[in-house]
Amino acid sequence: MFQTFEATTDPGQGPGRLAALRDVMRAEGVDAFLVPRADRYQGEYVADCDARLAWLTGFTGSAGFAAVLVDRAGVFIDGRYRVQVRSQVADVFTPVHWPETSLADWLVGALPRGAVVAYDPWLHTVTEIAGLTATLAAAGISLRGTDNLVDRIWHDRPGPPEAPFAAQPLALTGTGSADKRAALTAGVDAGAWVITLPDSIAWLLNIRGRNVARNPVPHATAVLHHGGSVDLFAEPAQVAGLGDHLDGGVRIVPSAHLADRLAALTSPVRIDPASCPQRIRDLLTAQVAEGPDPCILPKARKTPAEIAGARAAHLRDGAAMVRFLAWLDAEAPKGTLTEIAVVRALEGFRRDTNALRDISFETICGAGAHGAIVHYRVTDGTDAPIRVGELLLVDSGGQYADGTTDITRTVIVGKPSDEHRDRYTRVLQGMVAISRAQFPRGVAGQHLDALARAPLWMAGLDYDHGTGHGVGSYLSVHEGPQGLSRRSTTPLEPGMILSNEPGYYREGAYGIRIENLITVVQAPTGPDKRDLLAFETLTHVPLDRRLIDLDLLSRAERDWIDGYHARTLALIGPQVTGADHDWLVRACAPL
Structure with a gap:
């Protein structure tokens, strides 16, 4: 079965589980209970035993939380999950756009004075509770720490992980x-x-x-x-x-x-x-x-040894990706592949490196309309065929002892439409703009984020996620404090590794995302002796040339893409042979 614990949570169980939780709340004399996607260590990812949000609601995204009241239950999700949540939760749960709507404001609007909100103090940070306390107290609502009420009704809850370090x-x-x-x-x-x-x-x-x-x-x-x-x-x-x-x-x-x-x-x-x-x-x-x-x-400031490891991991992973894309190019037009078949094939190419410790997150493989679900995860129940004329978005990565990878490529099966090419090229222009950026020391990701969005903005378009996140060294694929987004205030420093992944999503039709990993490096000093930084691209995997509208590109953008492909061929070419090498040569040909 192609399923993980979270993917097998059953939304149909939501109403019964919600009713059972409300029974416990009434017995405890509380008016609300908070269910975050968190554990006592406050990492981004949780073990099966801590996946309370998924168990209760069916929502399997990597960020979000629920607030259960006696008469309503809100599931708070950000822009990445607004399509996904609607397909995963039963109608007894109401999606709430977050952070546009804060939890505190929502609770104040839903609860009377004198109400009691219960929470598990292991699963909420000091900052969260301080903020909630201040707002709720002003509205006459109190917070109460308690044991976890979900655990009282989750009778087959898995045990804690015991794997050795x-x-x-x-x-x-x-x-x-x-x-x-x-x-x-x-x-x-x-x-x-x-x-x-x-x-x-x-x-x-x-x-x-x-x-x-x-x-x-x-x-x-x-x-x-x-x-x-x-x-x-x-x-x-x-x-x-x-x-x-x-x-x-x-x-x-x-x-x-x-x-x-x-x-x-x-x-x-x-x-x-x-x-x-x-x-x-x-x-x-x-x-x-x-x-x-x-x-x-x-x-976040990687050592020279960690940067060398990241380069080596990306070359190894790049060769696996090239083998995968060559295979996909040959097999997808036959009309026999599904999303799960693609995921299994890609993970197989990574295992063939004999260095893979694990994939770095559940592979996102969205065909057609599924590509518009930013963090879509295919299951046996959602597995879709790869159809000719559709875009296929594949976001994946590998965990190797010397580095963590994260790459997204969007490809066309068959012939693209003019709209496909226009949107893909604008996303590509944004990715190239970040890759070429040179900036003074002290600049943060929030200052650079607009570079990636500008080509889309010019056409009245945008995307609802950050442009990039930090990445660890054989650690978490999402790592702070660095990032490329409007909320990223940490100044970028040499050695930081980030993703560079603008996108565009048309709900019900397709999704486009192009992602490379980059690292911050010292740039040559400018004419006025400013201390400048730039990015080195770590990922070397061809872009889909069939989706590029040359008329939209400037000469500088064309030159960057041709240079990127030339470096990719030089670095990855010696690692692949036969038909894979022939495919790589064609894919890296100058525009």
């Missing part, structure tokens, strides 16, 4: 854990940091895990003490295989002792309110200071 070698990280810890604590006026984000702990200790699908992160909690020692709260069996990798400055403490150890801390303790669960804040009795997770920014 693994060491990430120094040759791939470029910096040892002890050096990282010493650098983070130097000059910091605090006795300890509490760190909960799985990818932060993975980076800090140079370890990886298998506690959630597709992202090699460990489920643990860390207390980083002044001087660089660490208490790592994890199950002993999960760290048993690390051997001598963890130095004497890392103490393993069973997770069952976390509450007692946190309460016993006496010196000033720092937390990141944006990622620290409210429950951890409640357990701390020492003086608490707030600040950003100390791992976030240095993790």
Whole structure:
């Protein structure tokens, strides 16, 4: 069966499960209960046992939450999921456009004074609860922390993941854990940091895990003490295989002792309110200071070893993609393929590298109208044929020990329409604009986002997602704080890796997205000696030349595309043979 846990959640169960949850709410004397897509570690992805939002509502997107009241239930989703949510949830749930409508405002409009909103304090951050408390208190509504009410009715809930952690070698990280810890604590006026984000702990200790699908992160909690020692709260069996990798400055403490150890801390303790669960804040009795997770920014600045690994991973992955696209070009016009067949074939080409640890997220393969669902995931029930004359959008990636990849290619099966070519070319122009960008140090992603949208804006068009997200080094495929979007305020720095993925989506018809990964590099100093940065493209896979309208391109854009294809042929050509190589030569021919 081609299904994951989330894909097999049944929307038809939604009404019954919602009714059961409301029975528990009435017994508890609460008027609302919040159901986020979150776990106690506040990572982006959750294990099966923590997929409460999907279990309750049927919605399987990677971001969102529900607010269940006695007379209504809202599912809050952003622009990526507004088509998907309508096809996944029963009509007892109402989609709510978020962040245009905030949870606090929605609750104030739906609840009377004196109402009580319950929540699981492990699943909401300090920042979330502080914001909700302020707004709700002004409306006479109170918040109450409780155990998770969904868990009381989820009788066949899966158990927690128990996969062991693994060491990430120094040759791939470029910096040892002890050096990282010493650098983070130097000059910091605090006795300890509490760190909960799985990818932060993975980076800090140079370890990886298998506690959630597709992202090699460990489920643990860390207390980083002044001087660089660490208490790592994890199950002993999960760290048993690390051997001598963890130095004497890392103490393993069973997770069952976390509450007692946190309460016993006496010196000033720092937390990141944006990622620290409210429950951890409640357990701390020492003086608490707030600040950003100390791992976030240095993790984003990849070391030379990590950048070298990313280049190697992308060449390996690029060869697999070329083999896949050559196969697709030959097989799709026959009319026998479906979305699932395409996904299986692509994952097979990646496995053939003999280096694949996992795919980096569930492959998005949308034929025709499915391509307009930004984060569409094919299941046995939605599997669609690949039809001649339709666009096919494939967004995928691989996890390799030396790097994480994420690439989207949109291709035409047969002959494109004029509209296909116009929209594809405008998306391509946006991707090229970001790739060619040169900018002063201090510029953030919010300053560059418009470059990718301008060709679409000129035609009265746009897309409802960010232009790019940060990417980890054999870590999370979505990594902050860097990004390319209107909300990305972190200045870009050398070594940061981002996606570059503008798109266009016509609901009910097709979707177009083109995505490469890029890394920030130092640019030559300009005439007035400004400190300039630019992007190096890591992904080298041909674009679909059949979809490019040459009349829309400037000479500079044509030159960039031809140069990109020439580099792709030079780098990937030696890695493929026979018909695959012949296809690559044709695909990389000058415009």
